[in-house]
Amino acid sequence: MNPMLQGIGIILIGLSGCIAYFYLSNLILDRVLFPARGPNAGRNINRANLWRPWLFMFPAIFALSLYLAYPVFETLRLSLMQRVAGGGYEWVGLNNYQRMMQDSKFWEAMRNNMLWLLVVPAAATGFGLLAAQLTDRIKWGGLAKSLIFMPMAISFVGAAVIWKLVYDARPIDLEQIGILNAIYLALGGAAPQTWLTIPFWNNFFLMAVLIWIQTGFAMVILSAALRGIPEETIEAAIVDGASGWQIFFKIKMPQIRSTILVVWTTITIIVLKIFDIVFAMTNGQWETQVLANYMFDKLFRANDWGVGSASAMVIMILVTPILVWNVRNARREMR
Numbered sequence: 001m002n003p004m005l006q007g008i009g010i011i012l013i014g015l016s017g018c019i020a021y022f023y024l025s026n027l028i029l030d031r032v033l034f035p036a037r038g039p040n041a042g043r044n045i046n047r048a049n050l051w052r053p054w055l056f057m058f059p060a061i062f063a064l065s066l067y068l069a070y071p072v073f074e075t076l077r078l079s080l081m082q083r084v085a086g087g088g089y090e091w092v093g094l095n096n097y098q099r100m101m102q103d104s105k106f107w108e109a110m111r112n113n114m115l116w117l118l119v120v121p122a123a124a125t126g127f128g129l130l131a132a133q134l135t136d137r138i139k140w141g142g143l144a145k146s147l148i149f150m151p152m153a154i155s156f157v158g159a160a161v162i163w164k165l166v167y168d169a170r171p172i173d174l175e176q177i178g179i180l181n182a183i184y185l186a187l188g189g190a191a192p193q194t195w196l197t198i199p200f201w202n203n204f205f206l207m208a209v210l211i212w213i214q215t216g217f218a219m220v221i222l223s224a225a226l227r228g229i230p231e232e233t234i235e236a237a238i239v240d241g242a243s244g245w246q247i248f249f250k251i252k253m254p255q256i257r258s259t260i261l262v263v264w265t266t267i268t269i270i271v272l273k274i275f276d277i278v279f280a281m282t283n284g285q286w287e288t289q290v291l292a293n294y295m296f297d298k299l300f301r302a303n304d305w306g307v308g309s310a311s312a313m314v315i316m317i318l319v320t321p322i323l324v325w326n327v328r329n330a331r332r333e334m335r
Contacts, residue, residue, distance in 0.1 A: 018059075025055045072316065079309035096306035106311065108287060109294040113318075115203055116210075116274060116290065121267040123211045125260060128218020132226055133248065135219070145223070149216035156213070156276035163209045164281055167195040199287040206288060209277050214270065218263045225259035226252060258329060265326040272319050291315050 001009075029052060030036060034044035079096055081089035100106050131148050135141035151159060168178030169192040176182040181192040196202045229252055237247050253260075275292035278284060284293040291311060299308030 021059065022056065026052075029055060075309045075312050075316075078305050079313050080306075082306045092306065096310040100307045100310045100314075103307070105284075105289055105294060105297075109284075109289040109291045109311075112203055112287075112289060113272065113274075113291050116207060116271045117268060119204070120207050120210050120214070120271045121264050123207075124214040124267050125218050125222075125264050127211065127215040128263065129222050129260070131215065131219040132223035133252075136223060136226060145219065148219055151213045152216045154213065156209075157280050159209050159213055160277045160280035163205075163212075164196075167205060169194045196282050196288075197286045202282065202286055202288055206277055206281055209281070210271070210274065214267050218267065221263050222256065222259060225256040229255050258332070262326060262329055265322050265329070269319055269322055269326065272315060272322075291318075 029048050034048040034051075035041075036045050036048070038044075078089075080091065080093060082092040082096065084090050131145070135144045135148075138144065154162070165177065166179050167181075168176070169181050170176055170178070172185075172191050176185060176192060178192075180195060181189075184193060195205050233251060233255075234247060237251050242251070273292055274290055275296065278288055278290050278293045279296065282288045284290070284297065292315060295308050295311040295315065297308075298304045298311060302308075
């Protein structure tokens with residue numbers, strides 16, 4: 001069958017299944033379990049309304065349990081086991097974690113992840129805030145916002161391919177297609193540089209890709225927050241003689257502080273899980289290893305499921321507190 005027709009058929013089957021589920025669940029709830037008739041009609045209506053949200057959410061709860069909760073417990077189990085010759089696993093306790101701690105590549109990944117955490121959330125949030133403030137003050141702000149937000153529509157791998165072209169290096173006697181080398185040579189550089197192979201600094205070249213993508217996200221959220229500041233507050237500050245810098249740093253920034261923190265922590269979570277960009281651009285070579293790529297290497301290249309699962313648990317432990325804090329903060333914002 002044509003793949004497109006097959007896809008359309010699957011979508012139609014899925015939609016029909018959803019409609020049938022909600023229709024039948026309503027029917028069973030209202031007609032069979034809690035019918036709205038007889039002496040208990042009022043109580044049955046209340047019971048049906050109590051159960052209805054849980055019944056509607058059941059497919060989502062089931063899918064989340066199946067695809068999120070179960071893998072977490074299975075990963076934890078695998079991180080405490082080791083494969084044995086001939087098939088099967090044996091209990092080794094924390095041995096996989098000890099082996100991981102003794103691996104220099106793990107510490108390289110931890111160090112690089114910390115570097116990413118220091119640079120990317122701060123830079124993306126800062127550039128996003130700057131863009132939100134400036135684009136709200138110019139005529140073609142809508143167009144500028146669209147251009148800044150556009151990278152959000154590109155996948156991480158797609159963005160990595162684009163930026164590999166930016167960092168491309170060719171022999172000096174050939175025309176450079178990498179814009180960075182073209183600028184470098186135009187400024188008097190001796191020879192084209194293979195930017196992604198320069199230890200330490202190549203991490204920053206990789207970070208630029210994620211900053212480029214996430215700045216649009218930060219700009220949209222922070223722009224909405226800036227627009228939510230009451231005009232009366234700004235007008236009162238202007239009447240009192242406050243300068244533009246004072247209005248921005250002493251009035252606007254404090255009022256959107258919680259939104260800035262939500263953006264910051266959201267990008268922090270993305271940074272902790274970063275994989276695609278590093279995998280597509282350097283594959284962790286030249287001292288650019290990160291935790292997610294380290295986990296991939298152990299799981300699917302070294303076939304060491306114990307250490308791979310242990311590194312996955314480390315990523316989860318690092319992400320969870322920030323995720324919980326972020327959700328609680330977002331709920332407080334909505335209230």
